[in-house]
Amino acid sequence: MKSLAKALLVMDLLVSKNEEMSVTEISNTLEMPKGTVHRILASLVKYKYARQDHETKKYGLGIRFYMMQSPLDRFKALRAVMNPLMRELYLKCKETVSAASLMDDEIEYIERFESEMLLRVSIRVGTRFPAHCTATGKVLLSALSDAELTQLYKSRGRLKKCTETSVTSMRELKKSLEKVREQGYARDREETLIGVNCMASPIYNLKGEMVAAISISGPRERMTPEKVAELMPLLQETTAKISQELGAPNIDAAPAGKLAHSAKS
Amino acid sequence: MKSLAKALLVMDLLVSKNEEMSVTEISNTLEMPKGTVHRILASLVKYKYARQDHETKKYGLGIRFYMMQSPLDRFKALRAVMNPLMRELYLKCKETVSAASLMDDEIEYIERFESEMLLRVSIRVGTRFPAHCTATGKVLLSALSDAELTQLYKSRGRLKKCTETSVTSMRELKKSLEKVREQGYARDREETLIGVNCMASPIYNLKGEMVAAISISGPRERMTPEKVAELMPLLQETTAKISQELGAPNIDAAPAGKLAHSAKS
DNA sequence: CATGGTTGTTCCAAATTGTGGAATAGCGTT
DNA sequence: AACGCTATTCCACAATTTGGAACAACCATG
Incomplete structure (x- = not known):
């Protein structure tokens, strides 16, 4: 699966850098055409695996990653x-x-x-x-x-x-x-x-x-x-x-959800 | 990007379940054909985003996910x-x-x-x-x-x-x-x-x-x-x-790598 | 021991999908 | 105003994913 492979490489890069990167930066590092990188990022953003800073236009990891961190x-x-x-x-x-x-x-x-x-x-x-x-x-x-x-x-x-x-x-x-x-x-x-x-x-x-x-x-x-x-x-x-x-499900459905355990520190 | 979307859905499922799942289980839950699910999992495994238990044949999250956890x-x-x-x-x-x-x-x-x-x-x-x-x-x-x-x-x-x-x-x-x-x-x-x-x-x-x-x-x-x-x-x-x-790079190249900071607890 | 029902895995022709170069749009600086 | 830098969009080509079906391997059960 070539397209998936490329997407995972982009994710890998974002994970290892752990800071926001621009499309061209990623494109150069991974030697992929900008168009391709952009399309991948758009999809990753859609599924909350990446997120774009609306000011700097740079891309970073999305909430799905932060969810499983400390x-x-x-x-x-x-x-x-x-x-x-x-x-x-x-x-x-x-x-x-x-x-x-x-x-x-x-x-x-x-x-x-x-x-x-x-x-x-x-x-x-x-x-x-x-x-x-x-x-x-x-x-x-x-x-x-x-x-x-x-x-x-x-x-x-x-x-x-x-x-x-x-x-x-x-x-x-x-x-x-x-x-x-x-x-x-x-x-x-x-x-x-x-x-x-x-x-x-x-x-x-x-x-x-x-x-x-x-x-x-x-x-x-x-x-x-x-x-x-x-x-x-x-x-x-x-x-x-x-x-x-944050990727919350059913925006206007009845809440009644659980409260997340909050951190002590 | 349809293929990426499906792959991300599979990952989402593994993340939310947080336990190993079989191909058919995933296939049923996500209503995707088994062949497709299998192909996606194979790719995810290749890039360490998923891993297969060789005994139970079930799939779970890979080291790339654990790396960013506590x-x-x-x-x-x-x-x-x-x-x-x-x-x-x-x-x-x-x-x-x-x-x-x-x-x-x-x-x-x-x-x-x-x-x-x-x-x-x-x-x-x-x-x-x-x-x-x-x-x-x-x-x-x-x-x-x-x-x-x-x-x-x-x-x-x-x-x-x-x-x-x-x-x-x-x-x-x-x-x-x-x-x-x-x-x-x-x-x-x-x-x-x-x-x-x-x-x-x-x-x-x-x-x-x-x-x-x-x-x-x-x-x-x-x-x-x-x-x-x-x-x-x-x-x-x-x-x-x-x-x-664990996905270590260049298996036999000169190490001289950094030592990971170990946990206190 | 065969059988039926599981499972994971492999295969392949059809066509939908991703590709990536080039064009565009937007922004800040010179 | 023109330039250089971005992110973003576009599109015809073709390579890729698709998914049903066949296969293999396993484990109960008859």
Whole structure:
């Protein structure tokens, strides 16, 4: 199989270099015509074995490779995919856009674009919050089964109350998560911090596991119900695009997928 | 590219299943004719993206995939490849055959077939020895550059003397390693343990890095110079075969390759 | 021991598919 | 504006993949 052989050689090269390469670079190294290399790359990209940087036009390894690497590399790949689409979303809404994933019963922010408004939500990468009182957290928890959820909170007693509006009982939380599952997104009205409203939507990887969630957060005065309703399609469009880039299956089918085990480090 | 697409689908399936599958199994799942699946698998095997278990005839992921996984998985894959060929060697020489890799200035045994003779060398997986006074260790150290070697031993003072014949000075060691590089193998005469002789030969991975070494060890009385000379071709044949299965480049060209960084855990 | 039902593997004519040089388009620099 | 550099598209030729069917090898079962 000649065509397959050539494609595998291209993959080999990308694996061994482990950095992005241009079409001509590959073409020269492997002594293949540019047209051929390009066609191969297009197919590899289609099946997520390679990916093209839309800015530099260079090609690198795709998510299918990162999926089987260490959790650390996986996060790196995830961030690389999220970054440009999060920036796009930020430019549209001008509020702080952030991404987080679940670490035990907390969420940890892994990427963000901070609003430049005078009054804004300021979040640093690495920051953690209790999952149960953030929109992002509720989205991430919604991927857990009832059993997993009770397991997670079994030795933790009553839920910490961040603000007056935080949910504090397991029953309330479960009911809330039920709604999140139906809607496919979560909101929080000053549950994390007084004066801050937030909305979040999930990201799935190519196995259909929820790996992170993206949120828009801003001050109560700007994040009115109307504004949230206006931004929600944009947010969901963004998370859908990211999920798609990650190779997630059935884009609009009912989620209810498993939550990917998050890394400790 | 239809043929590539199909091949990638086969790979996808192997990745997601993460266990060996038969041709018909794949053929049914993907609804492709058996002939096509077989042809694709043959090509994937050729380029180390898949491998066939010669006993069960089933196909699984190849070393190219394991190469980019966590060090732990890499060791698992390495052992899977070494095991049958080490057994073969053991059956031919009836002496203890073992494999070890370098961990700092020690070697750690990662696989072994123990002789069933009354007087035999008994080694457990996980055991460690100072690298400088074992044949295996000398082989592994021979892949290091002069700079790396001094770096490794810089804060360790005089080399530990295992037996009377052990090398103890850095100068002696370097001279000894020079010889190992020339020969492509190492021997030790009661340098680790009084009464025990040993011979070792290196294994390279598909990047040309030395990842482990295999040794035959036995009591001085049986491991005479003549016996060693008789067994050496068998040992080298075995390590060559393993290296080849791992996809090592230029089988008989001058090694002088880098030593792969070994895992800590 | 033969038989039926598995499996993996091989074969080959038909035609669909990949080929790769050359043309095009797009981008940044001179 | 013209140049040199990319990535990308195009297309007629032909080499390649295709996949059904035949084969071989194995293992239960009758």
